[in-house]
Amino acid sequence: MQFSVFDQGPPPPCPAPFNMAAYVLSHASALGDKTALEVVGGVRDVLTYRALYDRVTEVAGGLRAQGLSEGDRVLFRLGNTPDFPVAYLACIWAGLVPIPASSQLTVPEATDIASQTGPALILHQDGVSLPDHPAPVLTTLPQADPIPPVMGDPNRLAYIIFTSGTSGRPSGVRHAHRAIWARRMMWQGWYGLTPDDRMMHAGAFNWTYTLGTGLMDPWSIGATTLIPALGVPSSALGNLASEHDATIFAAAPGVYRQMLKSPLPPLPHLRLGLSAGESLPDALRTQWRTQTDTDIHEALGMSECSTFISGSPAMPAKAGTSGRPQQGRRIAVLEEGKPVPPDTPGLLAIHRDDPGLMLGYLGADLPGGDWFITADTVTMSADGDITYMGRNDDMMNAGGYRVSPLEVEAAFAGFQGMTDCAATAVEIKADTDIIALFYTADKPLPEEDLRTHAQALLARYKQPRLYIHRDTLPKGGNGKLNRRLLRDTFEAPDG
DSSP: OOOSEEEOOOOOOOOSSBOHHHHHTTTHHHHTTSEEEEEESSSOEEEEHHHHHHHHHHHHHHHHTTTOOTTOEEEEEOOSSTHHHHHHHHHHHTTOEEEOOOTTOOHHHHHHHHHHHOOSEEEEOTTSOOOSOOSOEESSOOOOSOOOOOOBOTTSEEEEEEEOOTTSSOEEEEEETTHHHHTHHHIIIIIOOOTTOEEEEOSOTTSHHIIIIIIIHHHHHTOEEEEEOTTOOGGGHHHHHHHTTOSEEEEOHHHHHHHTTSOOOOOTTOOEEEEOSSOOOHHHHHHHHHHHSOEEEEEEEETTTEEEEEOOSSSOOOTTSOBEEOTTOEEEEEETTEEOOTTOOEEEEEETTOTTSOSEETTEEOOSSSEEEEEEEEEEOTTOOEEEEEESSOOEEETTEEEOHHHHHHHTTTOTTEEEEEEEEEEEETTEEEEEEEEEESSOOOHHHHHHHHHHHSOGGGSOSEEEEESOOOBOTTSOBOHHHHHHHOOOOOO
């Protein structure tokens, strides 16, 4: 009997010794005055490859001049500016470990991350929350004489990112320097990326989707990146893509939805769109194709391994599927740890030898066994086509960010008058989900008070958009909240 295991590996081994930032900037000297980064839609800001290289190596020197040692951790409290990727590469170049946390985090959230990671330094810009932590704080990126990259084992720790876990507390994900080498599998397996491309990414500098797809990958091959300035609305992105000759456009589905509310301008240079972060509705894909005569290629991935299943210009995904494992990937669909037959639902799993797979979570290495098992339920055809069926847990998706309901619920613990609560994603109209908080209380609580409370404790993308009073919340025999029942029985209000 055939089983749902698809072996597209192995990929070429990562060189050693290796430094992720040195690899990303390996074309910089030869490219010189070619534009590496252009901020569009506001005050124009351009970095050539030469300027990017100089800035990264000088900031790397400045960071080490602070007395930091190899392996020290640096927490980012930086805004949506080019300083973010510069600092990210500079840390890795210098042998330090950046923690590129979202600028939207509240003080309690940032403090929790600092307490988990123990940074030796915090980089901070005005308007971004600071954690309650004793580490020294720098408000400008330090500069000194350039230093050479710190080379070493490609399996050593390079950076830490945070993702919502099922425990309700954000989990730190430890990635190795080799993670960037693994991203080469996306160049043809998702993007069709070339050095001549002009990649426009609609995300903020401090989103990991932007860091990887919008910045690190184009720079690794010598392409040009276009990033919208802070505050540019989604409705303006089509005109910017046209004006700046974008050849690839990348965004989360919600951005495509906003863009398509109005007719798009001609995009004669555009070759394709990219989508990740949440499932892309077929209606959006079709509407984009009708208006631009280009396809959107979707990718499925996770913070622990980035994107590893996708459609591409060379091999578009079959209708209704997320695509196939990229060349170099080893993927399985498991039930109780064993592969299931083709077209049978099971949990998506990644082979532990995948070079893009994390080292482990903070304080925990990868579990034993050949496979890292995700919480995504999928089916796999005999040809390797993956159909995504949803999360195996209660994780929510807000604009491309995974959010734990336990984290939202914990923020409302002890709220005056509230006796219980449950957070879940609900559909308010076709293909549009938002976070809702169902709660019990003697009477409905003032919504303004609830929203003010959420703003103080939760990043904006984690804040509920609906507050719904109920007499009781559904629970199973073991007392566990039945969030699925809340979600399935929800009826969107009129209007």
